[in-house]
Each structure stands twice: as C-alpha cells, then as structure tokens.
Amino acid sequence: MDARVSHELVFTATYNETANIGPWINAVVQARPSADILIVDDNSPDGTSAVVVELVKHHPQITLCTRSGKLGLSSAHIYAMRYALENEYDVLVTMDADGSHQPAQIPAVINGLAQANFCIGTRTRGGSHQAALPRRILSHGANITARVLLPMGISEYTTSFRAFDPAALRVLIDHKFTTLGYAFFIECLEVMHRSGVHMTEIPIDFLARFSGTSKIPKNQIYLSVLALGRLSFNRLRNRTRKTDSQ
Numbered sequence: 122m123d124a125r126v127s128h129e130l131v132f133t134a135t136y137n138e139t140a141n142i143g144p145w146i147n148a149v150v151q152a153r154p155s156a157d158i159l160i161v162d163d164n165s166p167d168g169t170s171a172v173v174v175e176l177v178k179h180h181p182q183i184t185l186c187t188r189s190g191k192l193g194l195s196s197a198h199i200y201a202m203r204y205a206l207e208n209e210y211d212v213l214v215t216m217d218a219d220g221s222h223q224p225a226q227i228p229a230v231i232n233g234l235a236q237a238n239f240c241i242g243t244r245t246r247g248g249s250h251q252a253a254l255p256r257r258i259l260s261h262g263a264n265i266t267a268r269v270l271l272p273m274g275i276s277e278y279t280t281s282f283r284a285f286d287p288a289a290l291r292v293l294i295d296h297k298f299t300t301l302g303y304a305f306f307i308e309c310l311e312v313m314h315r316s317g318v319h320m321t322e323i324p325i326d327f328l329a330r331f332s333g334t335s336k337i338p339k340n341q342i343y344l345s346v347l348a349l350g351r352l353s354f355n356r357l358r359n360r361t362r363k364t365d366s367q
Contacts, residue, residue: 127211127212127231128157128209128210128211128212129153129155129156129157129210129211129212129213129214129231130156130157130158130159130201130204130205130208130210130212130213130214131149131153131156131157131158131159131214131216131224131227132158132159132160132161132198132201132204132205132213132214132215132216133145133159133160133161133215133216133217133218134160134161134162134163134194134197134198134201135160135161135162135163135165135169135218136162136163136165136169136191137165137166137167137169138165138167138169138218138219139165139167139168139169139172141218141219141220142160142169142172142173142176142218143172143176144220145218145219145220145224146158146173146176146180146183148223148224148225149224149227150180150182151224151225152224152225152226152227152228153224153227153228153231156182156214156227157182157183157184157210158180158182158183158184159183159184159186159201159204159205160173160183160184160185160186160218161186161188161197161200161201162185162186162187162188163188163190163191163192163193163197164187164188164189164190164191170185170187173185186200193301193302194302194303194305195298195300195301195302195305198215198281198305198309199293199294199298201213201215202285202290202293202294203294205285205287205290206287206290206291206294210287211286211287212231212234212284212285212286213284213285213290214227214230214231214282214283214284215281215282215283215284215285216281216282216283217281217282220328220329221252221327221328221329222242222280222281222282222325222327223325223326223328226242226282226323226325226326229323229324229325230242230282230283230284230323230325231284232323233284233321233322233323234284234286236319236321237319237320237321238285238286238288238289238313238318238319238320239283239284239285239286239289239313239318239319239320239321240283240284240320240321240322240323241275241277241280241282241283241284241310241320241321241322241323242277242280242282242283242322242323242324242325242327243275243276243277243280243322243323243324243325244260244277244280244324244325244326244327245264245276245277246276246277246322246324247324248277248324248325248326248327249324249325249326249327250327251326251327251328251329252327252328252329253329256329260279260280260327263278263279263345264276264277264278264279266346266349267279267307267349270349270350270352270353271307271310271311271314271349271352271353271356273310273311273314273320274320275310275320275321275322276322277322278306278307278310279303279306279307280306280325280327281306282325282327288318289313289318292312292313292316292318293309293312293313296312299348299351300344300348300352301344302344302345303345304344304345304347304348304349307345307348307349307352308348308352311352311356315356315359
C-alpha cells in the first residue's frame with residue numbers, strides 16, 4: 122500500500138450481542154480512531170440495534186444496517202465486501218464482536234497488507250487459542266483438515282478476523298459462492314488462492330467470548346466437512362482439466 126492515509130472500514134455481523142457490541146465499538150475506536158465501522162445486525166431480538174443507534178450519537182463513523190431477519194453470516198460478509206468496494210475503502214477488516222477477537226490487534230492485521238492483498242489472523246503460528254477446550258478442539262480439527270485438503274501456505278482457515286484490499290474484494294465479489302455458514306470462510310480462501318491473490322497471516326490471540334453463547338449451529342461441523350470435501354474435489358478436477366488441456 123502507498124504512503125497516503127488509507128480509508129479503512131471495520132465490519133462485524135451481530136445477532137444478540139447487546140452486552141458485547143458497546144465494548145467492541147469502544148475498543149475499535151481506540152485501536153483505529155480514523156476507521157469507519159459497519160455493523161450488520163440481523164434484527165436481533167435482544168435489542169442490539171438499539172444499543173448501536175445510541176452509540177452512533179457519540180461515534181458518527183458507525184453505519185448500522187439492520188436487516189429484516191436472520192439472513193446469515195455469509196450474506197452479511199458479502200454485503201460488507203460490496204459496501205467496502207462501492208464506497209472505495211482501501212481496507213476492509215472483518216471480525217467478531219463477541220470479545221473473541223481483540224480490536225487492539227486490528228493494526229497488526231492491517232499491517233499484513235503491506236506485502237499482500239489479504240491477511241488473516243492465525244491462532245497457530247505464533248498466535249493463541251484461549252477459548253474453552255471443545256471450541257479449541259473444533260477449531261484445530263477444522264484447520265488441520267483444511268490444510269490437508271486445501272493447502273495454500275497458511276495455517277488458519279476458519280477465523281473471520283481478516284483484512285482485505287480492493288483487489289482481493291473484487292475477486293470475491295465476482296465469485297458465486299456455493300457454501301453457507303462457517304464453510305463460507307474457507308471458500309473465500311480457496312477462491313482467492315485460485316485467483317492468485319497474495320495471502321499472508323499474522324498471529325492473533327483468540328479469547329473466549331465476553332458474554333452470551335456461541336452462534337455456531339450444531340450441524341455446521343457436518344456441513345463444513347462436506348464443503349471441504351467438495352472444494353478439494355473441485356480443485357483436483359480443475360487441476361486434471363488443466364493437465365489434459367496441455
């Protein structure tokens with residue numbers, strides 16, 4: 122990236138995060154005072170949107186999009202990607218607002234874009250995973266499986282703490298995604314890898330959520346394994362086609 126001041130957007134998707142969203146916004150403002158903030162809330166019944174509306178009075182850099190229902194995590198992230206491109210941001214940072222991702226580490230993840238188009242926060246190579254044991258087992262298992270089936274030179278596949286430049290965003294916006302839920306995050310990586318997007322990773326510390334319960338549906342493990350298998354098969358098929366055409 123060049124030496125000028127970059128135009129940055131920090132995004133999170135929320136559903137029932139009343140207790141977490143205020144501390145998260147304050148921490149983001151402290152870590153990156155010049156960044157704009159985009160919050161996409163899926164009509165949280167606990168009043169998350171109402172909390173954000175009050176905070177906008179003190180932090181006008183916040184944009185709140187309240188959707189009509191629970192439309193899903195992947196669609197919220199795609200919305201943020203389109204929003205960042207349409208509003209000509211130089212950087213999009215995506216992360217969770219439940220306290221598991223640390224806003225103080227936003228600058229480090231953004232700095233990863235100095236030599237790459239995309240940077241993901243890794244909990245493995247120098248990072249840490251401090252959530253409860255079942256969550257650690259789930260995350261490590263998913264990442265190990267992804268590294269075996271879809272090797273692309275990074276250690277982290279599943280966390281949403283990421284930074285994108287416009288080149289990476291354009292590749293993703295032009296793609297028609299075939300996965301939903303948490304498998305979407307893995308498909309994003311595969312799409313960028315296949316398109317030659319330069320990716321890197323920066324160590325982060327992943328903590329237990331501050332308040333509330335995990336939003337990961339029980340069937341996501343099964344669906345993610347199926348998605349991984351399908352993405353791996355498609356990679357092998359495309360490689361075979363290229364070999365046959367040579």
